[in-house]
Amino acid sequence: MDLIIRNAAPRDLPVILEIINHAILTSTAIYDYEIRTLEEQTAWFEKMVNDGMPVIVAEFEGAVVGYGSYSIFRPKIGYKFSVEHSIYLDEKSRGLGVGGKLLGSLIQRAKESGLHTMIAGIDAANRGSIEFHKKYGFVDKGYLREVGFKFDQWLDLVFMQLILDEE
Template sequence: MTCPAVRSIGVTPDLPTILDIYNEAVLNTTASYDYEPTNLEARLGWFDAKMEQGLPVFVAQDQGTVVGWGSYGPFRAWPGYLYTVEHSVYVAADQRGKGIGRRLLPPLIEHARAKGLHAMIAGIDADNAASLRLHEGLGFVKVAHFRQVGWKFDRWLDLVFLELLLDDGDRTPARP
């Protein structure tokens, strides 16, 4: 495998593969606490909302094939959280463990910094050791461990929040 290229997408041809990667994770992992796969129409709505809000969607490609994707969005809906985002990174099942997540996350971080955001949150299933290591290796710090807040695959799941401060906190953010 060559080193996957990471690029921002602004058009929709990658959406079927992004959808396939997400749906596989829904059905087979605890990377998402969703139960049911989604459809292309819903993913198109998701993508359009990202573009309207100026939020990024990055894909990793290997020899022209999308092998992973990442994005971020609002952490919470209230105005006081305006400068904090939560991100998602998903990698195709047959590509996990090959460093694709490590290629996808830095562009998300840099995009958030460039937009003047202050903090990025990762919500990760507590048993996902690989994702926890990836985030810690990129400077994220564990800030919360919620016990048994999710239910999937006939068991309770713990959720860990990690945080990366994107700036030194010495500036007053510009009002939107």
């Protein structure tokens, strides 16, 4: 697969919006209920850029097929070296290595930025994502029972962590 990982641009926002809205409507990968508007997604993108946080896309044959980003884990100054990442793919691109390329790029960017740790918050029922993160060195660090609610059910959350400056 000839895949290009690059910084996202404003022209990518309609596809990013389509990907995230599909996840909102069909999965527990994100605990949002309401789909986002292009205006909301644009505001998110502009804040990420202004905050110096990466938003990257995976492009295959000229089409965006997924995206990833990270931002500071919590808003207090003491968390400035810890980030939480997100990766979302269109349905046709799952299981083809796209997520791994995006995650690898995010990890590299975090290391180059002098960050210390990367965190993943994953719905506990999403065994595929948990195993995926283990392949990249993330380890289980916490299990929070019934902290989310979506699709008329309580959802458990797993936290996984990668220390970036460990060899």
